[in-house]
Amino acid sequence: MNMTTKKIRTRSVATVALIVIALITLAACGENLAPPPQKPSTGEETRARHVPLEGQANFRDLGGYETADGRTVRWGEVYRSGELGQLTEEDVATLESLELAAVVNFLLPEETEKHGPDRLPESTRSVPAAIISDRAAELTRQVHESIQTGDFGAIPPELNPEFHRILLEDGKEQYAALLKEISDPANRPLAFHCSHGIHRTGTATAILLSALGVPWETVRADYLLSNEYRLEEIGKQLQKVKKMAAESQGIPPDDVDMTNVEAFYVLDGPYIDGVLERAVEEYGSMEGYIRDGLGLTDEEIERLREELLESPVGQR
Numbered sequence: 001m002n003m004t005t006k007k008i009r010t011r012s013v014a015t016v017a018l019i020v021i022a023l024i025t026l027a028a029c030g031e032n033l034a035p036p037p038q039k040p041s042t043g044e045e046t047r048a049r050h051v052p053l054e055g056q057a058n059f060r061d062l063g064g065y066e067t068a069d070g071r072t073v074r075w076g077e078v079y080r081s082g083e084l085g086q087l088t089e090e091d092v093a094t095l096e097s098l099e100l101a102a103v104v105n106f107l108l109p110e111e112t113e114k115h116g117p118d119r120l121p122e123s124t125r126s127v128p129a130a131i132i133s134d135r136a137a138e139l140t141r142q143v144h145e146s147i148q149t150g151d152f153g154a155i156p157p158e159l160n161p162e163f164h165r166i167l168l169e170d171g172k173e174q175y176a177a178l179l180k181e182i183s184d185p186a187n188r189p190l191a192f193h194c195s196h197g198i199h200r201t202g203t204a205t206a207i208l209l210s211a212l213g214v215p216w217e218t219v220r221a222d223y224l225l226s227n228e229y230r231l232e233e234i235g236k237q238l239q240k241v242k243k244m245a246a247e248s249q250g251i252p253p254d255d256v257d258m259t260n261v262e263a264f265y266v267l268d269g270p271y272i273d274g275v276l277e278r279a280v281e282e283y284g285s286m287e288g289y290i291r292d293g294l295g296l297t298d299e300e301i302e303r304l305r306e307e308l309l310e311s312p313v314g315q316r
Helices: 005-009 012-028 044-049 089-097 109-115 134-149 159-170 172-183 199-211 216-229 231-249 259-265 269-283 286-293 298-308
Strands: 078-081 102-105 125-128 190-193
Touching: 078 199, 102 172, 134 159, 134 231, 134 259, 159 172, 159 199, 159 259, 159 269, 159 286, 172 190, 172 199, 172 298, 190 199, 199 216, 199 269, 199 286, 199 298, 216 231, 216 269, 231 259, 269 286, 286 298
Parallel strands: 078 190, 102 125, 102 190
Antiparallel strands: none
């Protein structure tokens, strides 16, 4: 278990309280935010993996997950996150306590220019790994335009899995480099991130956990944790979108049909399934994608597993 687990556990009661308060606040605002589908329970391990940061709600440890052969992903080695440009000084100190060696950043240069570069400890190396995808950019433009106009029919629920399907192909170079970066102990502990820690980061996490032999059900559960950690952020965004749509359409906010936009912001398990479906269609399996799509050798995959997995006590 990582060095900060005990510290984080002491905040568990406060974390649960904040979640409850956020839910009550959203209900009072009339957001009608549906409970995250297939949301995992907020157990001790779920709270332990969350690293509370004022400037980024979705920073979390990928340790503790069990593989199909009974091994466990080591704590304190790899983290996933949203953008890190808005961190406070206290947040930076928290990252320093994690002894992060490197942070891999999937953001485009224009995103970094708009929101600011990552705020990291001086000892942490920043690794730019922008995923440039014309197809993903077009879908993003479609989402932004739909939100601006209030025409939510242009963002059906199918859009989320499509993002993941596209990124599996268009991000192959960056995802292959990420796995190789992680396999080198000199680069760990390591964190990787995009803007909200959902699409680019969610796809990367699905690939990494699959390469380690973690069952897909667990990959799904990890993906859905973004609903939990981003609950307050999602509520604020939906409230803003509803207000914009009401003004655009000239109707009361309560009359805005938020079905599609809520389905876009509140993640569902089948969204990340787009990764698995695409891998099976093109490569026969996730294992086939990692070997043939990313070009990792059996030796490289085994090295990654040896570095990040530990066997049960009493077993070698």
